[in-house]
Amino acid sequence: MSQSVEPNIADLANGWLKNYKLPYKxxxxxxxxxxxxxxxxxxSKNGGVGGNRVDAxxxxxxxxxxxxxxxIEYKGYKNSLIKLDANHQVENKTAKNEPNLKNINSFAVNGAVHYANAVLHHTSYTDIxxxxxxxxxxxxxxxxxxxxxxxxxKNNFGVGQKVGEFSDFSFLAPKNFDAFIEKVKTLQLSQEEIDKLKEQREKEIDASLRKLNHDIYDNEKGLGENDRVYLVAASIIATLGIPGKVAPxxxxxxKSSIEIGNTDGDIIVRKIKAFLDAKEIPEEKKNLILRTLQNTLTTENINKIVEGESQLKRVFTKIVDDLGIYYKIGLTTDFTGKLFNEMYGWLGFSQDKLNDVVLTPSYVSNLLVKLARVNKDSYVWDFATGSAGLLVSAMNEMLNDAKNTITSPEELTQKEIKIKAExxxxxxxxxxxxxxxxxxMILMGDGSSNILNKDSLLDFDGNYGFxxxxxxxxxxxxxxxxPYSANGNGMNFVEKALDMMNKGYAAIIIQNSAGSGRAKEYTKRILEKHTLLASIKMPVDIFIGKASVQTNIYVFKVNEKHHKEEMVKFIDFSSDGYTRTNRKKTSNNLKDTNQAKQRYEELVNLVRLGKSKLNIYTNKxxxxxxxxxxxxxxxxxxxxxxxxxxxxxxKKTVSDYLAWEVSTILKQQNIKDESVGK
Structure with a gap:
């Protein structure tokens, strides 16, 4: 193999940097x-921690x-500039979503992009x-x-985009740098590229979360299920920071100190308190959060020093190293949805076969929000909020509507605050x-003000919580x-919520036996005050991991008695265009195999506007x-x-009959021939 000319390359390039009088190191x-x-x-490029030495x-x-x-990373061979994958992206991950150390080590651009991700992950810089x-x-x-x-x-999810063709480094020279940055700012990803990158990052999130869970589960003894969830929650809040107010x-x-008031637990609690104070979280809620997290963070066991380090510091480090990049690059709903579904799975009761608390997939949440006709001026509530997935979808829909319809930046800011707070x-x-x-809700920009820790059936009077x-x-x-084990499969929640509303719409996803007799005492009373607009049969495997439960979505118009001649729209949506699998090893359990996005759009239009919107679906x-x-x-x-x-x-019946008759005649002929042969 030819000898590397890396020293010559470094000499040439560093000479340019010196010539442009740049402060290179x-x-x-x-x-x-x-x-x-x-x-x-x-x-590092070799897979261990640290030791990343950038050439310049x-x-x-x-x-x-x-x-x-x-x-800047230098190499010294003809074909060692860059290694791309099938999607023409810098290939720094293997098929298993692990760092592709061979490529990072062998190719100059791959190495430089690797270093850039380190800076993106662990500093306040977002453009490198x-x-x-x-x-x-x-x-x-x-x-x-x-x-x-x-x-x-952060805008290209850390994967990187090619800026252009360059034959030297003069684009870094002071007189050219502004023009170069202008060019960088015009780099636009197409929607298709964004979707691909998001999908790629989502696979990584799944892998990181599973790894984190196994790591904590296998190696960190003495942590209960709730402790693990609270540790992740505490670590994320503590590392979020608030620009100009609270440093991450x-x-x-x-310090892994045993000094009273200065243990690692005390340090993280102080940081969380500073964060909640700066967010102006209401006092009562702030105290509840602090009390809950403190119970885990200040226990003796988690703060005990072993080999110079507390368990808390060790777990915090794992969480930040495995997850930090995702909330840094802002994958927002996709990231939090996956994070909460994974953490939810850590809670013991979610493994319980009898448990009926299932988190709603985000695409179903978005559907419910659209069927309930949510817009920027809506007031949306959920009486069994789980990890708030439905409310996050509603908040996003409201914020998008506000962005698309309000032209004054000042007015938009005020509206966004109002949506989240009120x-x-x-x-x-x-x-x-x-x-x-x-x-x-805090991660999503904080619509957490009125998330209440109450029994919606017994303790809720319909008032704001804060x-x-x-x-x-x-x-x-x-x-x-x-929860489907509630009275009437959960129709008791529906009756209570609808009766507290004066107007508007409702969309609920529920076990379909609620509409075929299991909840008769509720459904009859509901129709005395509210109208059933649509009944939608959903795919049977929509809640992967649970026994096949047939669900329906029911859509209501609030506070208008159901007239017996009212036409209800019945839609069989069991073929929604998605193929679902429930394999632990697979990177993506949901695939759009038959126009799923268009089908969901058509469904919303059918419920609102009727059969004139039939396109993919038919009268069947x-x-x-x-x-x-x-x-x-x-x-x-x-x-x-x-x-x-x-x-x-x-025609088919006749042809089937004729085929049968011919075969019968032939069989009889064969029997005759055989008997003659004897």
């Missing part, structure tokens, strides 16, 4: 402590005074330039070089799940996935009919099948 030199720390904290690094500022870390350069000698002994320039940012908690802030309300009785709901505690919450949209799946308001067990109807035979049916 070589391998061992420091740019600043934040970047140094990030590189030493991140796993610079911190440059553009005309808007924004800083850009620039990380990764540069790889390699080369070889031609027959005449001249150095021929190649350069790859990639932009690594760093691993180095833990237009969402959720009730959850189980305290460990309630903590997930609060954390979810802020306007003497005022009724003016709910006009109700979304729900109730869509059917309008009346129900008897005094019956209460006729909510699950299907389209009548046309029994009249067609000409095609007739």
């Amino acid at each position: 070589l391998e061992q030199e420091s740019v600043n402590s934040e970047i140094d720390k990030a590189l030493s904290d991140y796993y 690094k610079i911190l440059l500022q553009d005309k808007n005074l924004n800083f850009y870390p620039i990380l 330039i990764a540069i790889g350069m390699t080369g070889h000698k031609d027959e005449a002994g001249n150095i021929k070089h190649q350069i790859g320039v990639y932009f690594v940012s 908690l760093e691993k180095t802030d833990f 237009q969402l309300l959720g009730l959850e009785l189980l305290s460990s799940v309630y903590m997930l709901a609060i954390l979810n 802020g306007k505690t003497n005022s009724k919450f003016p709910a006009d949209a109700f979304i729900l996935n109730p 799946e869509y059917h309008e009919a009346t129900i008897d308001p005094k019956n209460g067990a006729d909510w699950n109807q299907s389209a009548p099948q046309d029994e009249k035979p067609t000409l095609q049916d007739f």
Whole structure:
């Protein structure tokens, strides 16, 4: 194999940097402590922790005074510039979603992008330039070089985008740098690319969460189920920070001291308190969160020092190392949805075969929100909120509607604050799940104000929980996935919520036996005051991991008695375009195999606008009919099948008959022939 010309490449490139009078630093030199720390904290190119030595690094500022870390990696062979995967992305992960150490080590751009991810993960910088350069000698002994320039940012999920073609580093020179950054800012990902990258990152999240769970479960003794959930919640809150107000908690802030008031538990509790104070979380709720988390964080066991380190510091480090990048790059709902589903699985009762508390998949949450006609001015509540997945979907729908319809930036800001603080309300009785709901809403930008730890059937009077505690919450949209073991399969929640509303719409997903007789006393009473608009039969495997439970979505118009001649829309949505699997090893249990997105859109239009919107579906799946308001067990109807035979049916029957007759004649002929042969 030819000899590496890396020293020559480094010499050539560093010469350019010196020529442009740039403040570059070589391998061992420091740019600043934040970047140094990030590189030493991140796993190295060899898979261990730390020891990431970048060949050259610079911190440059553009005309808007924004800083850009620039990380440069040199190699010395002809074909060692870059290794891309089938999607033309820098291939730094294996098929198993583990770091592809071979590529990171062997290719200049892959190494630089690896370093850039370290900075993205562990510093406040969100936009980084990764540069790889390699080369070889031609027959005449001249150095021929190649350069790859990639932009690594929270906006491209840390995967990186090619900036352009460059033959030297003059784009970094002070007179050219602003123009280069302008070019970087115009790099747009197509929706298809964004979806692909998100999918890629989601697979990684799944892998990271499972790894984290097994790691804590296998190696951290003495932690109960709730402790694990609270530790993840506490670690994420402590590392979020609030720009200009609360610095994120760093691993180095833990002193592993046994001094009273200064243990690692005390340090993290102080940070969480500072965060909640800065967020202006209401006093009562703040105290509840602190009390709950403190019970886990200040126990003697978790703060005991073994080999110079507490268990708390060790677990905090694992959580930040495994998950930090995902809330840093802002995968928002996708990330929190997965995080909460995984953590929910850690709680013992979720493994219980009898347990009926199931978290709603995000695409079903989004459907319920649309069926309940949620918009920026809605007041939405959920009487069995779980980890707040439905309310997060509602909040996103409201914020998007606000962005699309309000043109004044100042007015938009005020509206966003109002949506989060005043237009969402959720009730959850189980305290460990309630903590997930609060954390979810805080992570999502904090609509946690009115998430209440109450029994919605016994203790809730319809008032705001915080802020306007003497005022009724003016709910006009109700979304729900109730525990099915509750009375009437959960229809008791539906009756209570609808009766507390003056107007609006409701969409609930519930075991379909509720509409075919199991909940008659509730369904009949509901129809005395409210209208059933639609009954939608959902796929039987929508709640993966639970026994096949047939669910339906029922959509109501609130506070309008059901007229016996009212047409109800019955829709068979059991083929929704998704294929689901429940394999532990698979990276994606949900695949759009038959126009799923379009089918969900069509369903919303059918419920709202009727059969004129039939496109993918037909009259076999869509059917309008009346129900008897005094019956209460006729909510699950299907389209009548046309029994009249067609000409095609007739032809098939005749041909089947003729085929049978011919085969019978032939058999008889064979028997005759055989008997003659004897």
